[in-house]
Amino acid sequence: MPILQTQVIDVLKTTYVPKLKKLLLNIGSIDGVEVIGNKVNVALRLNPLDEETLEQLKQIIIQRLTRLGAEVVDFEITFKETPKIKHIIAIGSGKGGVGKSTVTTNLAVALANLSYKVGIMDADIYGPNIPKMFGAEQELPKVTETRKMIPIEKFGVKLISIGFLIEDPSTPVIWRGPLVTKALEQLYEDVEWGELDFLFVDLPPGTGDVALTIAQTLPTQYGIIVTTPQSVSVLDASKALNMFKQMNIEVLGIIENMAYFKCPHCGVKTEIFGAGGGKKLAENNDVPFLGSVPLEVQVREGGDNGIPSFFIEGNSEVKDAFTKISNEILKFIK
Numbered sequence: 001m002p003i004l005q006t007q008v009i010d011v012l013k014t015t016y017v018p019k020l021k022k023l024l025l026n027i028g029s030i031d032g033v034e035v036i037g038n039k040v041n042v043a044l045r046l047n048p049l050d051e052e053t054l055e056q057l058k059q060i061i062i063q064r065l066t067r068l069g070a071e072v073v074d075f076e077i078t079f080k081e082t083p084k085i086k087h088i089i090a091i092g093s094g095k096g097g098v099g100k101s102t103v104t105t106n107l108a109v110a111l112a113n114l115s116y117k118v119g120i121m122d123a124d125i126y127g128p129n130i131p132k133m134f135g136a137e138q139e140l141p142k143v144t145e146t147r148k149m150i151p152i153e154k155f156g157v158k159l160i161s162i163g164f165l166i167e168d169p170s171t172p173v174i175w176r177g178p179l180v181t182k183a184l185e186q187l188y189e190d191v192e193w194g195e196l197d198f199l200f201v202d203l204p205p206g207t208g209d210v211a212l213t214i215a216q217t218l219p220t221q222y223g224i225i226v227t228t229p230q231s232v233s234v235l236d237a238s239k240a241l242n243m244f245k246q247m248n249i250e251v252l253g254i255i256e257n258m259a260y261f262k263c264p265h266c267g268v269k270t271e272i273f274g275a276g277g278g279k280k281l282a283e284n285n286d287v288p289f290l291g292s293v294p295l296e297v298q299v300r301e302g303g304d305n306g307i308p309s310f311f312i313e314g315n316s317e318v319k320d321a322f323t324k325i326s327n328e329i330l331k332f333i334k
Ligand SMILES: Nc1ncnc2c1ncn2[C@@H]1O[C@H](COP(=O)(O)OP(=O)(O)OP(=O)(O)O)[C@@H](O)[C@H]1O
Pocket: 093, 095, 096, 097, 098, 099, 100, 101, 102, 103, 124, 127, 129, 204, 205, 257, 258, 293, 294, 295, 296, 297, 299, 300, 301, 303, 304
């Protein structure tokens, strides 16, 4: 019986990579398969692998193709270049609307302002807000000769978002499972990030598929949780925190957003969403409390007008809050 190309592809699709316990297709792609009589040529493009794992992987493929009748198996393996990023920090929240994108935006510009090389990957593919927060909605990333996207640069931060690539950001993206995985992989791997000190990943709210995919496809080291002081938000935030822990992502800490409102006329502080929820969450879980950000009209206006509130003149409490939180982060990682 002649060996069919489709049979070889089926074998490759169902091959697990030893040690990593991932399917071959989770760490790369099949570039080509050629069958000439009993000889099979396999071309693969993979994430970098150590020599031992690569050798074991080849042996597994050879064994399985031998069972199909192959007598000679030749490999042509190329490796993907992985981005040169020192620290990947995922920003999550339990509930939507607590200010996760606002916090991501302002932390990124605060660190860029300290001369760090910073990027944001907007992984909120169901509601990408980062382009709007940076006033970059009309931008379209250029593509290099090697088919990599060049991030849009605003306020010293490199940005990639699905929002740049869909025609109408108000139309919800209704992708599921494998398409989401592919899109997230591309938003990370097929981007000319250059060298970065920090890549912030703005996750969708909650503990769904995207967060899991990020943990599996990106070498995410750290997580930050954003919550309001309100008890429902804190309860959901604790689920997000546990999700990070289960995925072996080190929790850098909790940020409490919309912590209080200071009346611009009389200076009285009102704790609209209650007080201390974020701090308590941090204490109960033995993770650092990174700081509080006040509720301010300028923050909302900045988000709507595409100017990060860190840059708004006279907006010192918010700027101070983000400066302090950035310094806390830098204490843990540099
Ligand atoms: N500290 C703040 N003061 C005033 N407005 C704020 C503050 N933080 C966030 N906002 C506003 O609240 C709204 C929601 O914020 P944002 O989009 O950052 O939340 P999110 O948690 O990323 O939401 P989601 O992920 O559900 O889309 C925005 O209009 C934003 O400008």
